[in-house]
Each structure stands twice: as C-alpha cells, then as structure tokens.
Amino acid sequence: LYWKKERRSCLYRTHMASLSHDVIKLSSLRDTARKEMNQLMEGNSIVTGADRSKVIVIEPALVDVFKYSGITSDAFKKENQVKGIFSLCPDVEFTPAKNLVFFLRPNPSLLRVLTAYATTYCQKVGKTSVFIYFVPKKTMMAEHILETEYRLSERLSHVTISEFDMDLVPLDDDVISMELGDSFSSLYLHGDLSPLHWIAKSIIKLQQCDSDPSPRFVEKVLSQPIFVLELTPEVEAMYVVDRGTDLLTPLLTQLTYEGLIEELYGIATGHFDPPFEVAAGGDVKPVADPRDRKIPLNGNDRMFSDIRDKNFSTVGSILYQKSVWVKQSYERRKEVQGLKDLKEFMKGLPEMQEFHRLIGVHTNIATQIGKTTQSADFRKRISMEQKIIQQDDEREVLDYVETLINRHEPFLSVMRMICMMSVVNNGLKPKVFDQLKESLMLSYGIPQVIAAFHNLGRCGLLIRNESRSVFPLLRKTARLWAEELQEANPTDMAYAYSGYTPLLSRIVEAMGGLSGLFNDNDVLETIPGDKAEIRNDAEVPGSTRVIIVYVIGGITNAEISTIRFLENKLASLGEPRHFVVATTNVTSGSKMLESILPFDCKL
C-alpha cells in the first residue's frame, strides 16, 4: 500500500508549477492529459453501467508522477466514485468496487504482478471489470503476453486493455519530462525501442501544443509513417541530444543548489522529501500532514527560482541579502506616515511574508546541505572528480577509490567514480580494471559486482581500455575545463560544476552558434557519433524565438541550470532566445546507475 486510504486527500493538494510563464503552451499538455484522465474517471470511457465505483492501482514508479504532475488531481476524487488508490505490489488490497483500474508502464516484468493482482482481487471481491491502462502507450508485447501467456481474458470475465497517453509532463515553465525513470537503462542496457517511439510521438505533441494543430499536419501524421518535422515558426530549432554523447556529466557531483538537493536527497517529479525539518520559525505555516511534507521545487517558489541555478557556494550570501531586504522592508512599517504609505506597505506585505517563509525554508535546506559540502570527505571527492576530468594524478585518484572501497562507502558513489574514470579515459587499463573489480567483489559481494560490471559494460560506462580517449581533445576544443572561475559572478557555464562545463551544454551552445567563438563547428566535429539537423528557415520578426533542447536518456538539474545561464547570457548580449528543455527524465549519476544495476543497492 503506497498511501493509505485516509491519506488520499494528500493527492489533491500538490504544488505543481503553475506554468504561467511558459513560452510555448506547455500548460496545454497538462490540460489535455488532465481532461483525458477526467473523462476516463467520470466514466465516459470506463464504464457505462450504473455502478461506477472503482479502485485504482498504480505502478510504484508512476505514483509520484501522477501525484505531482497535476494530471490526476481532479480525476481521482470521491465524486468519481474512486474507492481507493493503491500501489501495484504483490500484496493485494481488497477494497470492493465494481471496476479495477490499473495504470502502469508496458514493462513485461510487471505483468506477472498485474495478473496476480487482478485475479486475486476478482476471486475475492467478485464480479469486477478490469481495466488496464498502459502509460503512455500499450505495446504489442505486453498485450500478447497478457493474452497468450497469462490468458487474462480467459481467467477474468471482463478485461479491457487500453492506453493512457500521458507522455510529456511539464515540470516547470521551461522543463518538460516524460518521467521515464529508467529511460537510460531501457535504451542503453535493454536496447528497448519503445521509449524512442514515445519520444517521437511526444515531439509531435510538442508541435501541436505550440500552436493550433494545423489540419494539414495532423493529416500528414496520419497518412505517413515517416514524416519530416516541421517546426512552427516561433521555434527556431529543436536540438535532440542523446545522453550517450555525454555520459560523463551525470556521473559528476552537481554543485548547483537544485543539483545538490538532487544529489543528497533526490527529487521526484519536481518535489523532494527532506529528511529533516525545514519549517523553522514561529510564523511559518506548519505542514498540514506531517507524513506528506514533500516540498515542491519549481518556479512558483520565487526564492527558489533565484537560487536554484546558482553554484551552492554563493547561495548563502544570496539568501542573506534577501533576508536583509525583507527585514528592511518590514522595518519600513515604522516609517509609515499616512494612509498612502500604509496602503503601500500593506500591499507589499503578503509578498514579504511569503519571502520570509521561503527564506526560512531554503536557509534550513542550505544549512543541511552545507554540512555535507563543508565536510572533508565531500571536498576531497570534488577535488578527485576534478582531477579525473583533468586526467591529472591518476595514482592519487586510484588510491582514493581504493580507500573508498576499503571504507565500504556506498556502492553507488564508488561506482560513480570508477565509471567517471572509465568514461574519461575510454576505459580502464586492464590491470587496474581487474584489480578494482576484485577488490569491489570482495567488499560489495561477488555476484553483485559481476552483474554490475556486465551491465555497466554494456552501457559503455565501464570498460577495459581499448583505444585512446578523445576526451583530452574534446576538453580542449569544447573548453570543458575552466581554470579561472568566478563562482559568485560567473561568465561561463562552467560554474555549475565548479570548473567543468557539461559537454551537453557546450553542444547546445555550439549548435546555436551562440558561444561567439569561431570553433563551434570544431566542437561539433570532435564529438563522436551521428549528427543530423532539421532547421526552420522561416523567420518571425519580433517575438523572441524558442529553442527546444530534447535530451534523450535524461538531463541533470545542473545541466538545465547551465542552459538557463546561456539564456540569460544571450539576453544580455541582445540576442534573446527562450530555451525549453524536454527530456525523458531529470536524472543524476545515482539515478542513472541505479536504473542499470540489477539489484537493489540500497538494501
């Protein structure tokens, strides 16, 4: 059971991004999905009979997505006769209802649990209609397995297999995600093509949400299996970048505020669950339900949007300045002379109070993060990461990794370092590879490490050295490492990783010819792999043009921050562009590795 029945109300009170400042109409994506879900729940397409009572069962990975994307908030309510919402797991919840509705990804490994759940429920509860909605698309394989392997329609009296087309979820004004947590492992480890298809479909959706869907376009999509993208004029370009071009960045520790929250506590669909109390101070609103104290992280929070993209080292002083400002504004009440002043003061008061509250929240979070970042261990780790990037002092790095293993540090954090070394050097030297493998096996379990190496190898994250690495050339051409850095007042995207610039961000910069340097083409040419370009020649004068950056396989929060930085930089140079990041999922090194490892490394 994921959240108990009496907790169901939590689902309806979320703080998703308001999307009031979206440059392309992302809100329409949410609205469409919401409308479809409402229709589904109101019974238009679910049940025609009199008894519309239903129990909803959701795959665990989708629970947060549903909960925090704002798509299900209206639909999963009592008026729609929703009797209960549960998580799909081996323990069946027998709340009686006439309809049993499943939502899950078309992942074959889930089908066994699904079948067991549905049959057990129906045996105990009695005549029930079962509805299975695959998100975002049903696949033939899933359907085939349910029909021929589990013989679902023979075992149950009424089964409907359908799909709920929710692919892109807007997380913020400029970030949309498919929230496919395991997209990296699906694409790189399992070689599953389905996500690519969903991505292609989602791109079509993006075009439709951007402007009114032109009948010609729809016709084209319906009539042709292969179509050429025609971007609407407001969109100057869409860059589709594969995570495979830059495996290194997610492995590094993100050093922006939002990135560090992700690294230390994890962010799920724009929300994070702090393991400490954030609400400090007397006038802070207490959390209504202590069990659901997840904090939304998006542009609605004006304090957060000021600091999310900043290097963490500068966050403290920004918070301090802001608190001084709030304090000064409060102080102004003493200067109130007449009615006009009072009115002015009262007008600004709610904003100040809100800021006050937010400063409190973020100061608490930042203090907690600071405890980690100031620790010797953390500082050492960062310096080692930077040594790896500069391919400097290999011996010291290896000693460090060895110590991590001997100290039995968490497996993921050790593997991140090792993968980093492998990616930068195009594989580890055979001797080092074997040595590390053996000490890892002794320390973390032999089968675990064999399986981990198998999978990481297949994804290209950890290999034996075969040929020379192109990384030194790339580092030089794409200026991935900045010697001079001003974290407080950055002039380059390198600030997000305190010196290192994600290759992905450089690609975006270079593709747009935005760096103002001559070597943009060199950068693109140095990157291995296929490249293709579709460009919109039509120019629309006046409005600021939009560039969509679609990252397949996941993007980190810090990378998003660098893209926002690029946006600001261009605006200051008088060449304003809006960037919209679309991705399969917002990721981090740990999330990426976790999805690849075939065991639960948190156990």
Next chain:
Amino acid sequence: FYDYRGRTIATSQHIQNPLMCCSTGNGVAVVMANGRAASLECEESGEYRARVCDLPRVVGSLPPSCVACVTAQLSDTGYTHLLLTPTLSSIADDGTVVQVTFHSKPRAVDLAKRIAGGSVVRMSVSPDATNVAFITEDGSVYISDVAFKAISLLFNTETEAIPAQLFWCGNAAVAYLHLAQQFTTASPSAGDDDDDDIETTLTIFDPWNRDHCFSMELATDVFGVVECDVYQFLQVVPQEAHRMFQLGSTAPSAQLLSAFDEYALESATSVRLIRALTEDPEGLMVAIDDCVTSAGFEFDSKQQQRLLRVASFGKSFCGTYDTESFVGMSRRLRVLHAVRKPHVGMATSMQQFLTLEGDRFVQRLLTEVISNWPMQFAGTAIIDKFRHYSGLSYRKVAQLAHERKRTRLARMLLEAEPHASSQVEALLDIKEVDAALKKAIESSDPDLIFAVLAYMTGHRGASAVESLSSNSVSRSMLLEYCLACDSRRSLLAEYYRDHPEYNTHLAILQYLDEHDRFTRQLQKSIGSPPMWRTYQERKMTSIQGAELHAKDEHDGVLKERLLRLQSELIDEQTKHAEDLNDSKFLNASVTETLRLLWIHNRGDRAEALAKRWKVTEKALCWIKLRALAQLSDWPAIDKLAGKGTKVKPPISYDGFVHTLVSHGRLEQAKEYIPKVSNIEERMELYLVCDDWFGAAMDCRKTGELGILEQLRERAKGNARAMEQVDRGTAAKMETSPFASLFR
C-alpha cells in the same frame, strides 16, 4: 484424385467400365457399361464417396447419347442430379430422359417423355439450372425446364452436321457451334467452292424469342471462341454502330458519316447534308455521340481514327458539344490498344472495359502480368506504375504473385512498399520471415519487430532463436520476452548454447533476486528469518549454476575463481550464522564477513580466511580497523597503527584519523596527524578533528605561512575557530602537547 499440382489428395476408387462422365461440381458422375450410374463426390471429410444405382431398362445396353449434370447447389432437391438420354436405334424413334438423383439412396427415374427427332445429341443445362437446351439427331433444337415438364421445340438447325457444342451464354441465350472442318467432312458432296463460304459459325439465339435474332442480354457484349491457332472475338454490335452503318439508315450519324465522306471527296452534297444536320442540333449531338461510341466498338485502329475524325468533323458544326466523352473515349482506346499488344495479350472490348473499369481491370491486368511476364520486367513495370499513385497496395499484388508461386517477384514488389507495417505483415503473409524481420528492424517500430518475433517463435520455436539473436534489437526483445514468459523459457536454452556469458549472467541475476528478497526479509524480522536455510540453499544453487556456466565462457577464469569463492563464502556464512547466532553473516560480502568474525572475536579464523581468499593486506587492515572501532577497542587500534613502534601500518594514517573521528575519538585521532607527511593533507585532518589550534601551530612550526593564510580564510565567520587559529599561531613550539610524542 490429384490436385492441380499433381499430388494425390484422396484414395483411388475403382469404377468398372466407365462409359461417360461429367462433372458434378465437387465430383464426377459416371455412367457405367453394366447399366449403372455412379457419383463420386467429395464429402466434408475430404474423402470421396461413391453412390451407385441401377439405370432403368430404357437406357439399354448402348451408352447414353448425352449426359448433363445439375449440381447439388442448384438442384431443387439439394442433391446432384444426372440427366441422361438413351441412344436410340433409329432417328424415327422418340427419345426420353432419365433423371438420376444421388441422395443417400440413389434413384434413377425415366421421365417418360416422348421427344421426337431421334437421340438427343447435345444437351446443356443453363448456368442457373432452371432450363435445359438440347438438340436431337435431326437438328431440332428444344428448350425445357430442368424437370422436363414443359418441353418446347424451337427450330431446326437446317444442317446435317451435329453442332460441335451446345452451351448457354448466361441464362438468357443459347449458342451452338459448328466448326469449319465439320462441314467438309459432314458434307463431302459439296463442291470445293462452297468450302470457302462456310466457316466456323456460332449461332446464338434467344430461346424465348424465336426470331433468331442476336439481341442477347449478356454480362458483356462479347465472347470468344478458341481454336488452336485463332482467337475469335465475338461482339454484339451496339445500336449506335447499327444506326450508323445499316444500309439505308437515315439516322443523323449515318448522315454525318456520308457528309464526311462526301466532304473528303470534295463533293457539294456534303454542304447540303451538313446544313440538314445543323438544323437539328440535338440530332447532330446524337450523331457525334454515335461516332464516338462506334469508335469504341471498333477494333481496328484505322477505323477508330476514322470514326473519331468523323466525330470531330461533326463537332466543328456543333458549338455546344461537350468534348468530355470524346476525350474519354480516346483515352480508353489508348488503354485498350496498349493491353491488346501481344506481350500483354488482353483483348478486351470497350463494354468489358467499362464494366471492369477501375480496380477489377487493374486486377486482371496485374494477374496477367504477374502470371506470365518475366520477373524483372514485371516487377519494374508494376513498381514504376505504382510510384505515381498513392494508396495502391503492394501487399495485395505481392500476395497474388505469391499465390502464383512467383516468390521473388513478390519480394521485389514488397521491397518497394513504403509502409513498413504493411510491408512486414505482407512478408509474413508470404512466409518470407527473415526478410520480414529485417524490414521490421529497419523500421525500428517495436510493435512490428515483436509481431515478427511472435510469429517466428510461434511457428519455428527454438530454431527461430538463431536469426532473432543475430541482431541486437531483436535479441534484446527476445530475451525480454522469454524472461517474462515462463512458457518461452525453453527458447533461452537455445540461446545459451552460443552465449554462455549470458547464461552466467542469468544465474547471477537469479542469485541477486534471492539475495534481495532475503535481505528484505531480514530487515523486516528480528533475528534470523525462519526460512534462512532455504534461502542459503537456493543462493548456493544459483551460484553453482553460474560457476558451471562461467567454465564454458571464453574468458571466464577470474569469474569462475571468484564464483567458487562465493560458494565457499556461503558455506562459511551458514556455519557462522549458526555458531555465532548472527544473521548478519547471511548476506555479507567477503570483507563484511571477515569484519563480523572480528567483532565476534574470531580474529584467527578471519586471518585464515583472508589468506585463503587473497584479501590484500590493506583491505585486511581496514577490516580490522573498522571492526575494532565498532568494538570500541581503542588501544588495539593504536597497536594496529604501530604506535610506539617503527612499523608503519599498511594503510595511510588519515584512515585512522577519519575512523576515530567518526567514532567521536577526537583526541586519539589528533595523535596520528603529525605522522602524515603532506602538509595539505594534515591541514584537512586537523579540520576533521576540529583542531584549528593544532593546524595553526603546525603551519607556524613548518613555516607554511601561505597555508596559514588559507586557514584563516577558512575560519572566517567562525569566531571560535578564529580564536584558536590566533592562539595556535602565537603558541610557542614547546607548548605543543604532542610535539615530542612522535619525534
């Protein structure tokens, strides 16, 4: 019984002395010499069953003169009827008809009719089986209903030659055929001159309108008569042509024709004719239409041209004439000419073409092309044509080609199909499975690939594995599918044979699954979960399986050695979990196991195992350090670090510092700092121990003023630290409490 490819499809049946036979639709009816008749018809079971009955005496000993059959579908009883007429000895005798009904008890009945004109020589049942036409020896043509209740004599053929064939053209007309050679042989008395005049003739008549006229209502306006070297194409002359060419016709079209002819001869009559025609514009329009229609009727292109020229001549006097039909006709004629060319060989009348126009005509043309053209030629021709038109389905054409055993042509056509899904489905239709797989992979549509995969595993079973695993996309899908379906696991065995490393991997995954499940149980319960022995056994089985597979691997030496170590470990863990009653052993790694042994005061055993399992000295030192810290055996840690001796521990001192600090032993930790040689590292360690004083003092002592400056920078905002730094900087060397300790 053979099928069209010459394969036996049913067991043979013996019919003695067959005399005559005719098809009954799904079998054959036979008249035998012993005065019996039989039917051999295919039952639903696919077997042929014989039904035999005696014929009435009236049939006599001679073979019947004629047999005809009413098929079961069309007969009024629902059974096959055989009609036969006895051979009579004299032309003066009256004939009769015998009807045999082949139901379960076949019965033959003499209908006892008195048919004048001698033996019936030709008999034909109409296609809808309502009427029968027959001709007697003397040339009398009769028509009757199928039950022979109302027989009527129509006319006499007036020739001695018995027609070679009598047959129905549709249900409304009957035709009989005299062949040219029949006349020469049948009437040798006729002179040679006459021979030329009599040719193969076909007489068509309407049995209900005895005027001998040719006004038949057939589905199309033609039928062909095939001889060995000539194909005769018989066509009804349309009214329009009739009006135009009939002698003495006064129809406007006839006048238009004469006007044109006269004009060509530069005769003044044409002017008069034209004037007359233009006075009646409607008549002129009809005349032009007639010309156009007649052109369509003609086969000779010269004649067509002429008629169209007449039409256009007429058109020039008729401003309101809509040229659409004229243009349409020209186009249609071009098509007909094209398909009539020898390499296409479709002689088609305009009427036929109009009835077939559209899909069915194309269908016929395609059938013709597919069946008879050389492959390369046919393929390119079709693809070339299809390219210009969207919405045409290669799938149907390929299916057609496949039915006609032209597989390569079918492949070639499907190659051109732009729609991946129909392409793949069509390739599966024609059983070109490997090509379908290739195309599906090229399309990178997971549903399509799966469709092929499901088809292949369904039809070929394990033998499909090889081709499926030759491509990474289909391979990963196959593995995913097999892992999700228990019924398909057997397919994996096939895959293992060539990929032992995957086999090892799967066994390991199984182990990990058990391990994770057990660990969850362990976390839930207090003490050992009741089933722990079973879990250990299962884990052991998986590991031994993996070990076995690793042996087959090309490069599995290290893997095999460590997997063996793992099974030793499991044994060891089971023992200790029992002896020391600590379930933590059950899912521990090698180093964790050793650490637990130390904690349980079994250091000797741990040392022995470490040696056996080749745990490095460094790793071992760490294990001891962590175990001792957990046991709070602080003096032992000092001993491990070689305190007071000259022996250096295998690991660096900062390990000791960190471990001690994390256990709150700041003071003890500080003692190790001076042993670290690198000043930067020392500084970090001082800070870990929160010893700003020591750090500052160290800087002063070693004269590292730059570092001292950095230290001050770090201490900013922390008043206590600042104060300590200041104190440390100011302190005299001798006052250092530990300065002499490690010197």
